[in-house]
Amino acid sequence: MPPFAAPAETTAAAPYLAALNPAQARAVEALDGPVLVLAGAGTGKTRVLTTRLAHILATRRAFPGEVLAVTFTNKAAREMRERLEAMIGAAAGGVWLGTFHALGARILRRHAELVGLTSNFTILDTDDQLRLLKQLVAAANIDERRWPSRVLLALIERWKDRGLTPDKVPPGDAGDWADGRALALYRAYQERLATVNAVDFGDLLLHNLTLFTAHADVLAQYQQRFRYLLVDEYQDTNVAQYLWLRLLAQRHRNLCCVGDDDQSIYSWRGAQVENILKFESDFPGALIVRLEENYRSTPDILAAAAGIIAHNRGRLGKTLWTRADAGDSDKVTVRGLWDAEQEARWVGDEIEALQRRGHKLREIAILVRAGFQTREFEERFIALALPYRVIGGPRFYERQEIRDALAYLRLIHQPADDLAFERIVNTPRRGIGSATLQALHQAARAQALPLVEAARALIAGDTLPRAARSALAGFVTALDRWRASAGRVPHTELVQTVLDESGYTGMLQADPSPDAPGRLENLKELVVAMAEFENLAGFLEHISLVMDNAADTGGDLVSLMTLHSAKGLEFDSVFLPGWEEGLFPSQRSINENGLAGLEEERRLAYVGLTRARRRAYVSFAANRRIHGQWQASVRSRFIDELPKAHIETVNEPGLGGAPYRAAAEPAAPWGADRPLVHSRARPPLLVESVRPPGRGQEVPKVGGFRVGDRVFHQKFGYGTVRAVEDNRLAIEFEHAGDKKVMDAFVEHA
DNA sequence: CTAATATTTATTTTT
DNA sequence: TAAATATTAG
Numbered sequence: 001m002p003p004f005a006a007p008a009e010t011t012a013a014a015p016y017l018a019a020l021n022p023a024q025a026r027a028v029e030a031l032d033g034p035v036l037v038l039a040g041a042g043t044g045k046t047r048v049l050t051t052r053l054a055h056i057l058a059t060r061r062a063f064p065g066e067v068l069a070v071t072f073t074n075k076a077a078r079e080m081r082e083r084l085e086a087m088i089g090a091a092a093g094g095v096w097l098g099t100f101h102a103l104g105a106r107i108l109r110r111h112a113e114l115v116g117l118t119s120n121f122t123i124l125d126t127d128d129q130l131r132l133l134k135q136l137v138a139a140a141n142i143d144e145r146r147w148p149s150r151v152l153l154a155l156i157e158r159w160k161d162r163g164l165t166p167d168k169v170p171p172g173d174a175g176d177w178a179d180g181r182a183l184a185l186y187r188a189y190q191e192r193l194a195t196v197n198a199v200d201f202g203d204l205l206l207h208n209l210t211l212f213t214a215h216a217d218v219l220a221q222y223q224q225r226f227r228y229l230l231v232d233e234y235q236d237t238n239v240a241q242y243l244w245l246r247l248l249a250q251r252h253r254n255l256c257c258v259g260d261d262d263q264s265i266y267s268w269r270g271a272q273v274e275n276i277l278k279f280e281s282d283f284p285g286a287l288i289v290r291l292e293e294n295y296r297s298t299p300d301i302l303a304a305a306a307g308i309i310a311h312n313r314g315r316l317g318k319t320l321w322t323r324a325d326a327g328d329s330d331k332v333t334v335r336g337l338w339d340a341e342q343e344a345r346w347v348g349d350e351i352e353a354l355q356r357r358g359h360k361l362r363e364i365a366i367l368v369r370a371g372f373q374t375r376e377f378e379e380r381f382i383a384l385a386l387p388y389r390v391i392g393g394p395r396f397y398e399r400q401e402i403r404d405a406l407a408y409l410r411l412i413h414q415p416a417d418d419l420a421f422e423r424i425v426n427t428p429r430r431g432i433g434s435a436t437l438q439a440l441h442q443a444a445r446a447q448a449l450p451l452v453e454a455a456r457a458l459i460a461g462d463t464l465p466r467a468a469r470s471a472l473a474g475f476v477t478a479l480d481r482w483r484a485s486a487g488r489v490p491h492t493e494l495v496q497t498v499l500d501e502s503g504y505t506g507m508l509q510a511d512p513s514p515d516a517p518g519r520l521e522n523l524k525e526l527v528v529a530m531a532e533f534e535n536l537a538g539f540l541e542h543i544s545l546v547m548d549n550a551a552d553t554g555g556d557l558v559s560l561m562t563l564h565s566a567k568g569l570e571f572d573s574v575f576l577p578g579w580e581e582g583l584f585p586s587q588r589s590i591n592e593n594g595l596a597g598l599e600e601e602r603r604l605a606y607v608g609l610t611r612a613r614r615r616a617y618v619s620f621a622a623n624r625r626i627h628g629q630w631q632a633s634v635r636s637r638f639i640d641e642l643p644k645a646h647i648e649t650v651n652e653p654g655l656g657g658a659p660y661r662a663a664a665e666p667a668a669p670w671g672a673d674r675p676l677v678h679s680r681a682r683p684p685l686l687v688e689s690v691r692p693p694g695r696g697q698e699v700p701k702v703g704g705f706r707v708g709d710r711v712f713h714q715k716f717g718y719g720t721v722r723a724v725e726d727n728r729l730a731i732e733f734e735h736a737g738d739k740k741v742m743d744a745f746v747e748h749a
Numbered sequence: 750c751t752a753a754t755a756t757t758t759a760t761t762t763t764t
Numbered sequence: 765t766a767a768a769t770a771t772t773a774g
Contacts, residue, residue, distance in 0.1 A: 073763040101764045126762090145757090145770085201764050236763080269762070370760050392762085426750095433750055545764070564761050586760060604761085627759060628765030755771070 014058060016051055016087065020044075027256075027289040028052045031061055034249075034283035036234075036276070037258040040320045041305075041610035042296025042570065045258055049230055050080055052256060053095065054087040062227040064094030068248065069230040071099055074546050076232055076568065096226070100241050102545050104204035107211075107222070114215055115207045120414050120537065122198040123544035127403065128419045129153055129200050136188050140181065147178040156186050160202030161270025163209055163240040166190055196418045196450070205240045212247050223251035234259030234279075238270035246282070255283065261316050262309050265564060265604050267596070277316065294320045296570055298329035300646045301616050305609040307643035312599045331648040332609070332616045334639060339623040340373070340578075344380035347575050350617060351386060351558060354573060361387060363572035365559040367608050369584040373577065374560050381558065391561035397543050401508070401519040402526055406543060408498045409491075412483045413536055416450040425451075428507035430475060436468040452476065478502065491536040492527055499523060563604045566611050574612035576605075579620045579636035581660050605638045618642070634660050 017025055024044055027037045028051045039045035053069060056062055071077045077098050084092040096103060105123065112119040124132075133149040133156075155177060159169055166187040174180040193199060199207060212219040229249050231237070234257035237245070249255040257279060264273040280286050294302055302320050309315070337343040351364055366377055374390055381388045396402060404427055407420040414420075426432045444454035458464050459473045482498050489497070499505045505523070508516050533539040559571070578584055585601035593600070609616055620635045637660040709721045722730045 071763090075763080099764060123764095125764095204764085233763085265761080266763075268760085269764095372759085429750085431750085435750095562761060565763085567763080583760095588760065600761095625765080751774085753771105753773075755769100757767100757769075759765100759767090 014055065016054060016058075020047070020051065021293055023289055023291050023293070024048050024051070026287075027258075027291070028055050030256075030287045030289070031056065031059070031228075031254065033253055034279075034286040035256040035289065036279045036283075036286055037256065037289045037291060038276075038316055038318055039258050039260055039291040040294060040318045041260065041263065041607070042294045043291035043320070044293075044295060045232075045260075045291065046076075046079065046083070048291065049232060049258055050083040050087065053080070053084055053230060056228050057088055057091060057095075064091050065096070066225055066227045067095045067230070068103070068226045068228070069095060069097040069232075070103060070245075071097075071232040072236055073568075074099055074102075077102070080232075099545070100237075100244070101201055101204045104208050104244070105541065105545060108199070108204060108207050111211055111215070111218055114218070115211055116194050117197055117199070117207075120197070122196070122410055122414055122417050122420070123204070123541075124193075124198050124200045124419065125398070125544065126153075127398075128198075131422070132192060132419060133185070133189060136185055136192065137178075140178075140185060140188075142178045142181065142185075152177055152182055152185060155182050156189060157202055158270055159186065160200075160206050161238040161240055163206065163243050165206060165210065195416070195448070197414060197416045198419070202240070205244055208244055209240065209247070212244075219247060220251075222248055227252045227254060229255045231255070231257040232259075235261050235264040235273055235276045236266050236269075236271040237275050238272055239275075240270075242272065242275050253283070260318075262312070262318070262603055263567065263607050265567065265600060265607060267593075267600055277314070290318055292318050292320055294322045296613055297322065297610060298324055298614055299326040300329045300331045301609060301612050301614075303646040304332045304616065304642050305606050307646070308602060308609065308638055308641045309606040311641050312602055314599075330615055331646055332618060332642065334642065334647050334649045335617065335619045336635065336649075336651045337619055337621045339621045340376045340625070341380075343577050343619050343621045344376040346619065347377065347577060347617070348380045348384050348386060350575070352384065354615075359572065361556045361558045364575070365561065365566065365569070365571040365573070365611065366575040366577065367561060367563045367566045367611065369563060369578055369586060369604070371562060373583075377560055377577075386558060387556065388558040388560055389555075391559055392565045396522070396525075399519075399522055401504075401522055404504065405495065405499060405523060405526055406540070408482075408502060408504075409495065409536060410540065411452070411479065412486050412494070412498070413540060415452050415483070418444070418451045421451045424502075425472075425475060428503045430503075431467060431471040432475070433468075436464065436472065439464060440472075452479065486536065491533070491539065492530050494536070495527055495530060563608045567607055570611055570613055572613045573615040573617070574608065575617045575619070576608050577619045577621075578624075579605075579618050579639050580624065580633035581636055582631075582633065583624065583626075584636055585638065602638065602641075618647075636660065 017028065020028060021044075024047065027035065027048045037045070037048060039048065049069070053067065056067060057064060069080060071080060081092060081095075081097055084095065084097070096106075098106070108115070108117075109119045109121075112121055130149055130153055133153055134144065137144055137147070137149050137152065155175060159173075166183060169183055169186070174183045178185075193203065212222075226248055229245065231245060236259070245255065245257075257276070259276045261273050261276050264271060264276075267273065280288065297305075299322055302322055306320060335346060337346055347366060351361070354364060355361060366374075368374060368377075371392070378388065378390070380386075397406070404424055407417075407423040410417045410420040411424070422437070425437065439458060440451055440454050443449070443458055444451050447454065447457070449457070455472050455476050459469055459476065464472070478501060482494065482501075485497065486494055505520070508520050508523075511519075530539050533542060559569075581587075584605070585598055589597035589601050591597075618639065620633070620639065622633060624631055624633050640659060707721050711719055711721060720732050722732050
């Protein structure tokens with residue numbers, strides 16, 4: 001029974017409910033039992049989540065501390081907390097609201113001892129994980145070149161995504177990495193993490209699962225506590241997160257998941273769309289609510305997005321509609337350009353035109369498939385003096401100097417943090433090289449000690465050269481001194497002391513490289529950031545779990561980002577460049593995952609289009625330089641999937657682009673009945689001719705060109721055909737070098 | 750131990 | 765092409 005049963009009238013009279021449409025209201029008011037809210041793009045998902053949360057608390061169905069609300073990003077969590085505070089005030093603070101990882105960490109810190117950790121465990125980032133794995137791979141005598149650690153790391157992460165500890169990995173699942181030794185290394189990796197009292201991101205949930213299954217009393221405590229559970233972006237949950245939720249929701253069964261199967265774009269991170277598809281069978285008696293009224297985009301944009309996504313199979317199916325006036329709607333602009341430079345030029349011109357018509361730059365975004373595409377735009381925008389910002393890319397705390405500073409702090413906070421130790425024993429240089437480090441490792445392993453303790457032992461002994469011994473002694477003494485003062489002085493003061501006394505600041509000051517001053521600036525910024533926290537532990541937690549990319553500075557800038565990082569955002573005008581086969585949909589995605597990969601690319605297209613409120617511009621280039629090589633490109637099949645009635649094609653003559661054709665494939669090649677496995681076996685697009693084309697040699701004449709022909713290309717000038725396949729030619733140009741182009745773009749010289 | 754040189758390899762990255 | 769990484773020479 002809820003603590004305070006509310007009379008039904010309270011529910012009906014609640015003012016916040018009046019602002020909802022019928023479907024939203026149903027999703028908010030269905031408080032008993034499991035609920036799945038299928039929320040299409042722009043249908044007021046966040047409003048439903050926060051209102052439901054407020055409703056639960058306002059009707060006194062639960063205390064704030066009895067509600068668990070999970071998001072994927074810190075940003076989403078922050079937004080939800082702010083909106084909740086606006087609705088119900090300070091009580092919002094008591095709700096268990098956060099990312100899966102933050103909540104997992106919160107629970108894990110409370111019960112760390114039960115899974116063999118202490119509560120001050122370190123949360124490793126990718127860099128640390130990789131360094132650790134590299135050591136293990138080297139120790140196992142595995143050739144790093146043949147079996148890269150990063151591949152192993154990906155394997156381990158996928159196992160963790162599935163909730164699999166080493167002993168749970170099915171025998172057939174070991175994979176062929178280093179002849180099936182991946183599993184043994186996974187085990188070694190976990191052991192190593194335990195000895196250094198560290199966890200990685202995956203562990204935050206994995207250890208929770210272990211904890212819950214091994215300690216029924218702990219599980220029961222949380223099951224009892226969480227009367228209501230809310231989950232955002234349910235389509236992106238992986239198996240581990242699913243299991244975690246299922247365990248926690250078991251007692252009260254008041255689980256409300258919100259998601260959109262059409263926006264699932266993280267399967268490569270272990271997300272299982274299946275979780276949302278099978279919700280009904282997982283939680284029998286679940287209420288399914290569809291949010292289909294779109295408040296964001298114009299009818300043309302919605303129709304274009306719908307036209308594309310309709311090509312996917314296995315959807316739960318939603319039809320977005322809008323009350324917006326169709327007469328006040330611009331069609332989606334589709335434009336073919338000569339190359340990426342022209343594309344950037346065109347986008348720049350359009351943006352300037354929008355700007356002249358009074359549009360704000362912050363309401364304009366360029367969404368690309370891959371990071372490298374931003375370069376062309378940046379160059380153009382710099383030339384135009386058009387203010388822009390690139391969202392994504394390396395984060396503040398991933399910078400070298402920040403990570404170094406953090407390593408010092410981590411080591412002070414948690415002496416067993418060997419990874420932190422290794423990172424900074426010799427930064428700045430204090431004469432502790434790989435030989436000394438090797439000796440340290442050996443001693444540490446022999447006596448099962450952390451590296452710092454091994455260092456103490458070696459300083460006392462006489463196995464090390466005198467110079468190395470005194471260098472180590474100096475370092476360890478300093479470390480002890482800092483640790484001793486950590487309790488007395490405020491943590492902001494501590495960093496200053498550490499950076500100065502360690503010689504780190506001095507090292508940067510003496511560094512003549514142009515980015516040294518910037519690094520010093522960053523360190524100052526770090527100190528400022530630290531001031532907002534009570535203590536070192538809180539700060540370190542924030543850094544590893546919460547610190548996200550540079551926040552919105554509020555300036556009027558065009559946003560440049562990948563389609564992935566655009567999820568959840570919206571803009572008046574959205575540019576979607578690079579819609580070319582191979583790039584978008586990404587060839588790699590199709591090769592590796594066949595039909596499923598293609599469909600995920602299509603969802604990405606859907607996400608991109610639905611970011612736009614009023615205007616969307618799709619473009620593609622006939623030629624693109626990839627890895628320094630010019631490639632002729634074929635316009636994306638997605639362009640042909642856009643419904644003609646809702647697009648306006650404005651092409652320069654001859655740049656309509658070659659349409660995507662499923663060459664040598666039966667009709668409907670990505671159709672309902674066949675996986676795209678054959679695309680893996682498809683021959684390379686171009687076969688280089690083995691020998692130089694000699695006269696009299698029998699060369700098949702394809703598309704009017706043959707090997708040895710002298711040709712002219714508008715951009716590259718004169719050249720000689722070196723290889724022919726279908727309508728593609730490899731040409732050795734006199735000035736532009738070797739290029740691969742389509743026959744349509746060259747003529748006989 | 751550092752610096753110069755060779756080699757390799759290229760999506761997406763909420764935490 | 766260009767950045768990141770590995771190797772080798774000093």
